[in-house]
Amino acid sequence: MTHFGNYEDRARNFSWAISEQELGYRPGQVINIGWYCSDRICQQGKADKVALIWEGFTGEKKIFTYNDIRLYSNTFAKFINDLGIKAGERVCLFMDRVPELYIGFLGILKTGCIVQPLFSAFGEESLFVRLENAETTAIFTQKKHVSKVRKIRDKLPHLKYIIIVDYDGKTPLQEREVAFSMEKSEKVEHYEIYPTYAETPSVLHYTSGTTGMPKGVQHVHYSLISQYITAKWVLDLHDDDIYWCTADPGWVTGTSYGIIGPFSLGVTQCVLDSGFSAEAWYRFIEKNRVTVWYSAPTAIRSLMKAGDEIIKKFDLSSLRHLASVGEPLNPEAVNWSIRVFGKPFHDTYWQTETGCIVITNFPGMPVKPGSMGRPFPGITATILNPGNHEPYPEPGRIGLIGLKPGWPSMMRTYWNNEEAYKNKFRNGWYLTGDRARMDKDGYIWFVGRDDDVINTGGHLVSPFEVESALLEHPAVAESAVVSKPDPINMEVVKAFVTVKPGFTASKDLELDIMNFIRKKLSPLAMPQEIEFVDSLPKTRSGKIMRRILHAKEWGEEIGDTSTLENE
């Protein structure tokens, strides 16, 4: 029996107060995500229940009960307070998927500070722009990543503390560096949690747009109301489930549904801190008897590529519910999962800005392979006419996905960028930037982005950011960045480049530029292909026409070229 039940019944009777009541929250009271995800579960008599099963790539395993994460998050919080860091300041987590990342997230929230998780594969430039923008006070990291922080610390006057969670004493600590060991520190039994309220800022996730630098999406503690109920109803998490969310908490899925959702429900979840390998993933599911699995289309397509034979080596019969997020899930992947696992992956659609799943295929309801599903009760979603931003009255029309703002986990602003935030709304609708159509049954079908942002492997990459970084390479004169189709990642970054006099296009130069971007920004932003060209298509006013290059990559009509410089 699913938690969700019947769609029409849920939609008719829905109120966010259902979630508030289940959580025991009343409007106006203190609400702190850190407390709800640890102390409250202990108070419910589940202190000894396993909260987190963690496994590293070497096979090392650690198990934490809910009482453990309560104590250790208290320990984190006290350590932060002892450094003199105050509520409201930004504290960054820049770590691999180690236990300190999950538990530190809750500890930071307990102090009233704003937690800023960043993907540990970011290069120093990506790290710098995000820390600079947030004026981050402290960063928790590992010794393997600290050199990236050292390279930029002198440009970050607000960064007072660089906290190394696995310091081994082999090399001396440097300027502003502090060692902290979660497990070796004295456990803090009693910690007075900072009294945060519904609108107190909680999490700051950065996301990429078409123009400008990455934007900090600011969420508040009240987001818990959405994250709790969607984790329960959409991921169908029950008390006896073993849940595995494969997302990294450097991205919003890894926090909304890799930390807040499951922990607020008191569910046991497991984490594999390892790179992708089909065999390792299947072994992990078998070993931990995973029942609910939340993954991404890129990973699913990689598993498909690994073949069906390997699946027969493992007992995956524990799997009960499968869901997917990050990019559209193609019908082939849904049909494949039905064939090999006996159940479909359920696509879920949402964004960093929405904070929770807003459109989805619900458990227990028919899945239409290729569709992102129907709006979550309490979410009003529509297809807007791009011309006037009014909803299309009839189904079948392709337009912009618009959402009526007001649900609990909707972003409250972009950090220090109110203008960009306001630009996300038209006619009272939040514009997702995605194009889609709705069928007569109310299912929504993704068509494409409405801008130049590249969705690679479920992560957004700004072409502007990559182009800016490319220009810093000594050989690059001009650049244009677009997406190109990819069978695994849906799309990947491709760069068109003209070289400066004195440089010659070559395979080695291509590799050098690729590695330059990988180290400066991130592996996601690294162009998977660089095409050297004599010139780039431009308007007469000199603006590079990305859409012409994009159309060429995707085999689409080029469209109007009347403004092209050399037409």
Added chain:
Amino acid sequence: MDDLKEIIKNYVINEYLEPDSDPIDYDTPLISGGIVDSFSMVSLKRFLENRYNIQIPDDQATPEAFDSVNKIADLVRRFVKA
């Protein structure tokens, strides 16, 4: 080809490891160990193709085949010989 493994190892150290990282050997897990992710694997593959003038088909450039210096060396040898 005698120094193949050493060339691959040094490339991984220079390109993918931070200065204070733990040392690696020929069997250190690169992909499953999080040293080289699936996106970065493209640049490693490109390096091998450029250096040894080979083409590694995408269906053979799997995470498993790239998971250690030894495995990568085996893969490269197959194409250099072919």
